[in-house]
Amino acid sequence: MAQGIFISFEGIDGAGKSSHVDALAQALRGQGRTVTVTREPGGTPLAEKLRALALHEPMDPLTEALLMFAARRDHLQQVIAPALDRGEVVLCDRFTDATFAYQGGGRGFDEAVLAQLERWVQQRPDGTLRQPDLTLLFEIAPTVAAQRLASARLPDRFESQPVAFFEAVAQGYARRVQGAPGRFACIAGDQPREAVWAAVQAAVRGRGWL
Numbered sequence: 033m034a035q036g037i038f039i040s041f042e043g044i045d046g047a048g049k050s051s052h053v054d055a056l057a058q059a060l061r062g063q064g065r066t067v068t069v070t071r072e073p074g075g076t077p078l079a080e081k082l083r084a085l086a087l088h089e090p091m092d093p094l095t096e097a098l099l100m101f102a103a104r105r106d107h108l109q110q111v112i113a114p115a116l117d118r119g120e121v122v123l124c125d126r127f128t129d130a131t132f133a134y135q136g137g138g139r140g141f142d143e144a145v146l147a148q149l150e151r152w153v154q155q156r157p158d159g160t161l162r163q164p165d166l167t168l169l170f171e172i173a174p175t176v177a178a179q180r181l182a183s184a185r186l187p188d189r190f191e192s193q194p195v196a197f198f199e200a201v202a203q204g205y206a207r208r209v210q211g212a213p214g215r216f217a218c219i220a221g222d223q224p225r226e227a228v229w230a231a232v233q234a235a236v237r238g239r240g241w242l
């Protein structure tokens with residue numbers, strides 16, 4: 033059976049990505065595809081426990097990075113890889129680019145160490161690295177994202193960071209795009225919702241998946 037399709041959604045907090053995950057799932061299901069919608073950190077009972085710790089408990093950058101990869105390993109083993117092996121579509125709200133952006137860019141953690149953890153956690157039996165087939169990166173000015181979040185919900189450990197943190201996170205994302213430009217579709221997140229949704233569909237259609 034052919035491998036499935038792995039699509040991740042990325043961007044700074046408040047970029048507006050989450051509302052489009054379910055919409056894309058519905059559109060793909062409308063075409064007869066089986067779709068798993070999931071998120072990181074999280075996606076399994078264990079990884080959701082690690083998520084609660086990572087988002088709410090104080091910790092140092094190494095602990096934070098290790099928790100993200102521990103959650104990811106369980107999520108990959110239990111949910112993502114089996115679904116892809118069954119030929120399904122996996123839509124994941126954040127994946128490893130978020131670790132490079134938040135722990136690497138935002139916290140200033142050594143990206144060479146993150147790259148080593150990425151290899152350990154995402155290596156497949158054939159030696160290749162598991163990565164999304166497509167990453168939709170929602171780009172927005174940190175000040176605009178902060179205004180959106182201010183009226184949306186109580187902030188967690190990441191959302192309560194200052195604008196300068198999110199500028200560093202955005203730079204972390206930009207480095208990931210530079211490293212693998214063909215994997216990314218960059219979407220202007222500051223447009224009206226309908227225009228953002230049109231851009232999401234165009235990116236997926238461009239790959240022949242919609």
Ligand SMILES: Nc1ncnc2c1ncn2[C@@H]1O[C@H](COP(=O)(O)OP(=O)(O)OP(=O)(O)O)[C@@H](O)[C@H]1O
Pocket residue numbers: 043044045046047048049050051052170180181183184221222223224225226228
């Ligand atoms: N295009 C848009 N224009 C204006 N407001 C938007 C737009 N898209 C989303 N929002 C609003 O911005 C807030 C954040 O949206 P959403 O939760 O989808 O962002 P997100 O990128 O998934 O953030 P997080 O990663 O923190 O969950 C919500 O209140 C949402 O209603």
Ligand SMILES: Cc1cn([C@H]2C[C@H](O)[C@@H](COP(=O)(O)O)O2)c(=O)[nH]c1=O
Pocket residue numbers: 045071072073087100125126127128130131132134135190191
């Ligand atoms: C995967 C991943 C996530 N984060 C951060 C980014 C967000 O602030 C939260 C998740 O919250 P969301 O509302 O579900 O987007 O976690 C991170 O710092 N590192 C990661 O690897």
